Amino acid sequence: MTIAATPNPGAPTAPPARPTRRPRSGGVTAGQGRAGWLFVSPGVILLVLFLVAPILLALWVSVTDWSGRGSPLSGDVGFVGADNYAQILTEDGLVKRDFFTSLRNTGYYVLLVVPAQTILALFLATVLNQRLLRARGFFRTAFYFPSVTSSVAISLVFLFMFSGSGAINDLLGYVGVQGPTWFGDSRGLLHLLGSAVNLWSISDPPQALTGTTVLGLTGWEWLSGPSVAMSAIIMLVVWTTTGTFMLMFLAALQDVPVEVEEAALVDGANRWQRFTNVTVPHIRPTLLLVVTLGLIGTWQVFDQIFITTQGGPAKTTLSPAFLSYFYALENGQWGVGTAMAFILFAIIILFTLLQRLVFRDRDAARQRRRERQRRQGVAS
Amino acid sequence: MTTRRAGVAAVGVVVGYVVLVVFALIYIYPFIIQLVTGFKTTADATQNPLDLIPEPVSLDAFRRLAATSFGLWFGNSIVVSILVTVGRVFFDSLAGYALARLPFRGRSVLFATLIALLAVPGVVLLIPKFLVLNQLGIYDSYPALFVPLIADAAGIFIMKQFFESIPVSVEEAARIDGASTFRVFWSVVLPMARPALITITILSFQGSWNEFPHFLVASQDPDLYTLTKGVATLTSGQLGSGNQYPISMGAALLMTIPVALVFFAFQRYFVRGATAGAEKG
Numbered sequence: 172m173t174i175a176a177t178p179n180p181g182a183p184t185a186p187p188a189r190p191t192r193r194p195r196s197g198g199v200t201a202g203q204g205r206a207g208w209l210f211v212s213p214g215v216i217l218l219v220l221f222l223v224a225p226i227l228l229a230l231w232v233s234v235t236d237w238s239g240r241g242s243p244l245s246g247d248v249g250f251v252g253a254d255n256y257a258q259i260l261t262e263d264g265l266v267k268r269d270f271f272t273s274l275r276n277t278g279y280y281v282l283l284v285v286p287a288q289t290i291l292a293l294f295l296a297t298v299l300n301q302r303l304l305r306a307r308g309f310f311r312t313a314f315y316f317p318s319v320t321s322s323v324a325i326s327l328v329f330l331f332m333f334s335g336s337g338a339i340n341d342l343l344g345y346v347g348v349q350g351p352t353w354f355g356d357s358r359g360l361l362h363l364l365g366s367a368v369n370l371w372s373i374s375d376p377p378q379a380l381t382g383t384t385v386l387g388l389t390g391w392e393w394l395s396g397p398s399v400a401m402s403a404i405i406m407l408v409v410w411t412t413t414g415t416f417m418l419m420f421l422a423a424l425q426d427v428p429v430e431v432e433e434a435a436l437v438d439g440a441n442r443w444q445r446f447t448n449v450t451v452p453h454i455r456p457t458l459l460l461v462v463t464l465g466l467i468g469t470w471q472v473f474d475q476i477f478i479t480t481q482g483g484p485a486k487t488t489l490s491p492a493f494l495s496y497f498y499a500l501e502n503g504q505w506g507v508g509t510a511m512a513f514i515l516f517a518i519i520i521l522f523t524l525l526q527r528l529v530f531r532d533r534d535a536a537r538q539r540r541r542e543r544q545r546r547q548g549v550a551s
Numbered sequence: 552m553t554t555r556r557a558g559v560a561a562v563g564v565v566v567g568y569v570v571l572v573v574f575a576l577i578y579i580y581p582f583i584i585q586l587v588t589g590f591k592t593t594a595d596a597t598q599n600p601l602d603l604i605p606e607p608v609s610l611d612a613f614r615r616l617a618a619t620s621f622g623l624w625f626g627n628s629i630v631v632s633i634l635v636t637v638g639r640v641f642f643d644s645l646a647g648y649a650l651a652r653l654p655f656r657g658r659s660v661l662f663a664t665l666i667a668l669l670a671v672p673g674v675v676l677l678i679p680k681f682l683v684l685n686q687l688g689i690y691d692s693y694p695a696l697f698v699p700l701i702a703d704a705a706g707i708f709i710m711k712q713f714f715e716s717i718p719v720s721v722e723e724a725a726r727i728d729g730a731s732t733f734r735v736f737w738s739v740v741l742p743m744a745r746p747a748l749i750t751i752t753i754l755s756f757q758g759s760w761n762e763f764p765h766f767l768v769a770s771q772d773p774d775l776y777t778l779t780k781g782v783a784t785l786t787s788g789q790l791g792s793g794n795q796y797p798i799s800m801g802a803a804l805l806m807t808i809p810v811a812l813v814f815f816a817f818q819r820y821f822v823r824g825a826t827a828g829a830e831k832g
Contacts, residue, residue, distance in 0.1 A: 206732035207655030214646035215661070217702035220687075222668055225679030232682060242686060295574060298567045312818065313575045316582075319814050319821060321761040323779045324803035327786060328585045331600070331796045338584060338600040410578070418822055442563075471674035474763050478783055492674040499678045500768065508678050516675045523670075 233509040243505070255506040259514065263387065266498075266507055270514075271387040273489040277470060279397040280490070283405050284412075285465040292413045292461065296420035297446070311421070315414035322411070326478035329407045330354065353403040357485035359395025360402060398487035404475050412468065416461045423457035424450065459530050466522045470515065491515040582807075589613070589801035596796040612797035620773065621802065624781035628760060628806075631697045631777055635759040638701035640751050644744065647710025648736050652722070662711075668704045674764065681768040695769040696777065700759050706751050709824075713747035714740065750824045753817050757810055778806045 228243065236251050237243040258266045295314055299307055317325060332338045333353035340350030351358075358373070365371045371380075380391035397405060427450055435445045451458070473492040476482060482489040482497070491511055499508025583603065588596050589612055591605040599606075649655065650662055680699055684690040689698075717740070725739045726732075741748070763779040770776075776784070782802045786795075814821060 203653045203732060204655040207649045207653035207658065210649035210653060210732075210736070211646040211655075211661065214642040214703075214707055217642065217698070218665075218668060218704060221680060221683065221699040221702040222671060222676065222704070225676050225683045226671070228682045228686065229679035243682065244686070295571075298570050301564060301567050303561075303564045304567060310571045310575055311822075313578045315821070316811075316814065317578060319757055319761075320807050320810055321763075321779060321803075323761075323763055323783055324585075324807050325581075327782070327799045327803045328581050330786075331588065331596075331800060332581060332584060334600075334796075336597050336600065341601045410581075414578075467672060471672050473674050473677075477763075477767075478786070492677070496677055496764075496767075500681070505678070505682075509682075512675045512678055516672065519672050519675075520670075 229509040229512060232505055233513055235506055237505045239503045239505055251506065255510040256514070258507060259510055266504075268387040269486065269489065269494055270491070270511060272392075272486050273491045273494045274518075275388060275393055275395070276397070276401060276486075276488060277472065277490045280401060280405060280472060281466065281469045283397065284408050284469045285462060287405070287409045288413050288416060288465060289458070289461050291409065292416035293420050293458075295413065296417045296424055297450070299417075299421060300424040311418070314417055317411045318414040322474040323478055325411055326407065326475050329403065330479050333403045351399050354400050354480055355484050356399035357483075357487045359398055359487070361394055361396025363399075364396070365394075395487075398484070400480055400484055401488050404472075404479060404488060407475055407479075408469070408472070412465075416465070419457055419461060420454065423454040427453045459527075462526060463523055466526060467519055470519050470522065491518070585800050585803050585807070588797055589804045591797050593795060593797055596800075600796075609797070612801040615798055616801055616805070619785060620776065620781060621805070623774065624776050624778045625805070627696070627776065628778040629809075631700075632756050632759040634697040635700045636752055636755040638697070639703045639706050639755040640748055642701060643703055643706035643710045643751055644741065644748065645736070646707045647712075648714050648740060650707070650711045651714035652719070653732065665704050665707060669708065677764050677768055680765065684769060691770045691772050691775065693775065696766060696775060697759070699769070700762065700765060703755070706755070709751060710744070710747055713744055717743050746820070746823070749817065750820050753813060753820050754824045756813060757821075760810055782806060 232243050233255055234250060234252060235243060236249045236254075241247075258264065259270045260267065298304075299310060334340075335350075335352040335355070337353075339353070343350040362371075362373050362376075366373050371377050376391045380394065381389050383390045385393065431449055431453075432445060435449050440448065471492050472490045473496070476488050476490050476493045477496075480488040482493055492515060495508045495511035495515065497508075498504045498511060502508075584600070587603055587605060588600075590608050590610070591599075592607065592609045592611060595602075595606055595609075650658060650665075681690070684695045684699070689695045721743070722735050722739055725735045730739075761779065762777075763783065766777045766780040767783075782799075785802065786799045
């Protein structure tokens, strides 16, 4: 995941409007216009070939029955309309079941990873930002280093650490806990939690839940929580991505004006009050960015799953991205595979928009309140 | 009052250190395990996964890695990473400069499109990219490995932002002297853009060295395996079935070293790259 190079996608980075446009005619300008196109053309051609063209070609494949032989643009490929999408979303069967299983798995994964990495990153950045601290560089490097290393290498290390006889279970053994086989354990955390508090029994789940089927899965299956295997992947990912976000928070924290913090200190605000009332409002844009990047990144989880579990055990770590790859390249169901990619695309866009909407609404409400207060202040 | 506050601050710092040391251990320990386990025997790795000293020290894992195509994969990764990096640095800066400085018809539309492309999630393009490589007839060839990776909307964006931050006056002086647009770009502007170029170089090298899914769909010929794909097949194939941890840790170690070297040499540019997004937010 190359979060580092991804600037905030929909951020207010509108092209800087040139107030004074130079006249189009005139020797130098015409020459510059030609040079301009010449300069951008290699980059643009590459982007068209490997970003725009793939999207268009895949849109076409997602509405055909192309089997992987020959060109999908040739005459003997059948147009099937929305059939592939229907197979994934509405027709009862394996494809739909697999897809909604992957949505359940990844839904729990996103729900845990995004808050965990955001809070941990902000926490580490806040601790690192203390003025009296020494060796800041060392700690910053230690936390950031996992972010720059290969996801394949990291996944292998975690595969070893979380193996049945690995380092994690060895550590748990010291405190008398018998660790699970992590990547081989398909039990859901919510199922386990529920049975620990005697809400239900895993061997005999409540009829009300197993009897109802929503979107291909029973209520009992929807309520599983992330499996133990998925939890190991969640820990892996949080461990890897926190560093980058910590750097972003650190940069933002260093811009919080010292005077404001000191004023709050003089006013008798305690550490927590200062954090919530002074620091957080100042770093809001960064917070929004981190959550947005987190949502975009987590829905795409692929590498770690490919290396550690390949979707198993019992399909509890399937993700839409892995499933799309699997259906297209391994099963030869190209139409279904590409359709899944587009549904995933839609999900990511939806979540980003939704989250922006929530943030903006809250901003707008705050602004209105402030306006009102000011007006009242003037009136009185 | 002041002493009390100083006391509170000191306590804060101590607590801070404890927290940081604990987390630093969590963040560093996996790398130490990776390093140490590569030199363990298989039995030692399974029985004493936490021990920091291999007993006995064994080079067996590396010997067995040498017997695979590890060297070939390493070479392919180096070649691909260098080609991608050179391509990105050159094309990103050309396009970034044009978008920042050269007035041409359709520039703002092009830039808006570029911003939209930034939002396309990479994994969604996985299967689509295979389709295009297949259609172009370059699937399973060397160019399929590196040419698509040179396409880099984010890099163009970073270069454009940078070029806008340097003063126009120098270029204008050169242009009055009659230098061509490319000449101005090459000999006047590029040398000033050194920090941004280093940032792009590092991000590109690290990105293409660590890239995995693209290689998965771009080729199938074992001669075209890069390090990530080779090691992934190695560990999920015949060697992954047993507890062959020293060999996978050795492989992980060897593939981490080049990026680690670049990271420690150019750390501040990494930091700049990571926060480039934050500052715009």
